Amino acid sequence: MENSRFIPTSCTRRDPALPDSMLKGKTALVTGSTSGIGLGIAARLAAAGANVVLNGFGDPSEVEQLRAGLAAEHRVTVTYDDADMTKPAAIAAMLRKAIAQFGAVDVLVNNAGIQHVAPVEEFPLDRWDAIIAINLSSSFHTVRAALPAMKARRWGRIVNIASAHALVASPFKSAYVAAKHGLAGFTKTVALEVAEQGITVNAVCPGYVLTPLVEKQIPDTAKARGVPEDIVKRDVLLAAQPTKKFVAIEEVAGLTVFLCSNEAASITGAVLPVDGGWTAQ
Ligand code: NAD
Numbered sequence: 001m002e003n004s005r006f007i008p009t010s011c012t013r014r015d016p017a018l019p020d021s022m023l024k025g026k027t028a029l030v031t032g033s034t035s036g037i038g039l040g041i042a043a044r045l046a047a048a049g050a051n052v053v054l055n056g057f058g059d060p061s062e063v064e065q066l067r068a069g070l071a072a073e074h075r076v077t078v079t080y081d082d083a084d085m086t087k088p089a090a091i092a093a094m095l096r097k098a099i100a101q102f103g104a105v106d107v108l109v110n111n112a113g114i115q116h117v118a119p120v121e122e123f124p125l126d127r128w129d130a131i132i133a134i135n136l137s138s139s140f141h142t143v144r145a146a147l148p149a150m151k152a153r154r155w156g157r158i159v160n161i162a163s164a165h166a167l168v169a170s171p172f173k174s175a176y177v178a179a180k181h182g183l184a185g186f187t188k189t190v191a192l193e194v195a196e197q198g199i200t201v202n203a204v205c206p207g208y209v210l211t212p213l214v215e216k217q218i219p220d221t222a223k224a225r226g227v228p229e230d231i232v233k234r235d236v237l238l239a240a241q242p243t244k245k246f247v248a249i250e251e252v253a254g255l256t257v258f259l260c261s262n263e264a265a266s267i268t269g270a271v272l273p274v275d276g277g278w279t280a281q
Contacts, residue, residue: 022261024049027102029095029146031085031138032112034058034066036211037161040249041109044257046074050107053098054080077102085112085138086130095145104149104156107260110139110183111161120174128175135179136186143190147199156199157260160187161252164207164275170240180205184271191269200268202259207275208237210246243276 027050033042034056046052054067063080071078079101083094098105113135116127139160150156165173166180184203191201208214214237221236222229238244252274258264273279 022048022257023107026106027051027053027098027104028107028109028260029053029098029105029142030055030109030111031142032056033109034063037206037209037249037252038109038111039066040253041111041161041256043070044250044253045107045109045260046070046076046078048257048260049074049076050260051077051102052079053094053102053105054078055083055085055094056112057082086133088137088141091138091141092145095142099146099149104153105146106150106153106155107157107159108142108146109159109161109256110142112138113161113163115173115176117172119172123174131175132179132182135176136182139183139186143186143201147194150199151194151197154198156194156197157264158187158190158199158201159256159259160201160203161256162187162203162205162271164205164240164273164278166203166205166271167273167279187271188269195268198265200259200265202267202269203271204252204255204259205271205273205275205279206252207241207247207273207278209249209252211249214246238276240281241276241278242281245276247274247276 023045028045030038030042030045030052032038033054035058038056042052042054052070054063067078067080081094081097083090085091095105114131116131118124143158160183162183163180165177166184169177187201187203194201218229218232221232225232234244255272255274259267
């Protein structure tokens with residue numbers, strides 16, 4: 001997972017199942033939304049009428065193009081904040097700025113995440129610290145800053161993008177699996193704390209999603225193993241996923257936007273797999 005930009009056009013289309021104006025007048029902040037799943041979610045929230053605060057790393061002119069494109073297409077206000085999710089002070093400043101501009105962050109999607117794969121005894125200390133900071137602690141920092149304004153409005157939606165690795169483990173991913181399991185526990189705890197105040201808190205747990213970094217791995221892995229790319233997809237990447245299909249960004253984004261609807265008001269504290277059956281095994 002890096003800074004590669006990827007946005008399927010289907011993510012930008014309005015969802016026929018949801019009124020365009022479902023989130024009109026609301027503001028959504030999506031961490032790590034300059035790429036991949038976060039960008040897909042930001043686009044769907046904008047399509048549902050929300051103003052959006054983008055966050056994440058990227059080339060400034062590309063990020064500006066994204067920002068302006070989403071604003072023009074959906075006729076909503078879109079801003080960008082480059083807060084680094086390893087820096088609590090920067091996270092607090094991002095939330096302060098968004099709340100000052102929009103009155104509240106009504107929808108908070110904690111999506112920023114990184115990965116590192118290594119045996120536990122060789123796991124670099126700085127990678128452990130960065131994964132715990134970005135994939136787990138950043139959600140604590142955003143949630144604590146967003147809740148007072150949500151409580152004042154008696155409405156809020158928090159969606160934490162976890163992973164199938166919030167429910168099951170794989171070897172060599174100790175920091176990622178620990179962070180994602182921690183995020184599931186954090187989700188349930190906050191859900192209980194705010195349950196009477198019109199605020200829901202849920203975790204969405206994708207299986208393998210074809211973001212650009214995953215796409216880029218396929219030819220390299222095929223070359224390294226001397227097998228065709230479709231074999232790499234099926235027998236290496238999708239070995240744990242019974243559908244043998246990647247989860248689409250729009251499927252993760254669709255569930256996330258549904259969780260932000262009023263119909264989802266009773267779904268809270270849930271840790272919801274979108275993983276092609278991976279965690280049913
Ligand atoms: P991605 O690399 O395409 O996007 C990650 C985003 O996070 C980017 O916008 C990047 O700039 C941002 N980011 C990284 N470090 C940051 C930091 N320090 N501060 C601020 N932003 C930062 O990855 P993705 O595949 O779209 O992953 C998004 C989320 O989905 C992650 O939490 C990941 O764990 C989760 N997820 C991904 C998959 C998958 O197969 N791709 C599966 C399950 C869960």
